[in-house]
Amino acid sequence: MKFWAVGVFGLIWSVTGCYNYIIQADPEVLAQFPEAYWVVINSRPGWVSSSFVIAVFGGAFGSALMLVRRAVARPVLLLSLLGLVVTMLQALWVIGSAPGAGSIVLGTCMSLVVVAHLVWFTHRKAGRHLLR
Numbered sequence: 489m490k491f492w493a494v495g496v497f498g499l500i501w502s503v504t505g506c507y508n509y510i511i512q513a514d515p516e517v518l519a520q521f522p523e524a525y526w527v528v529i530n531s532r533p534g535w536v537s538s539s540f541v542i543a544v545f546g547g548a549f550g551s552a553l554m555l556v557r558r559a560v561a562r563p564v565l566l567l568s569l570l571g572l573v574v575t576m577l578q579a580l581w582v583i584g585s586a587p588g589a590g591s592i593v594l595g596t597c598m599s600l601v602v603v604a605h606l607v608w609f610t611h612r613k614a615g616r617h618l619l620r
């Protein structure tokens with residue numbers, strides 16, 4: 489039961505990240521974001537946007553692979569974690585003390601904890617032959 493709960497939570501979390509990435513392309517939605525988000529999004533170079541895509545869509549794909557018990561979920565989730573770290577470092581580098589920076593820090597730290605747990609969890613389950 490825990491396996492499915494972790495997998496479904498990881499999938500929902502990652503799909504939420506995918507949605508976050510997609511809505512950042514809409515100028516009307518961006519106008520409602522706090523200043524710190526504007527700073528991060530507008531200063532994001534292309535290679536960091538690519539790492540953001542890898543982080544969120546890799547997390548969703550890795551979680552889906554985990555739910556169908558594929559061992560390849562582990563390296564996909566690890567790649568997602570690496571993409572998240574690159575995205576997070578760039579965001580933390582540019583926000584400084586902009587209003588709303590705390591929510592970005594909190595969100596990225598929560599994402600880091602969730603994805604790191606998914607990587608650890610799939611590593612542990614692969615050792616128990618629950619992933620093929």
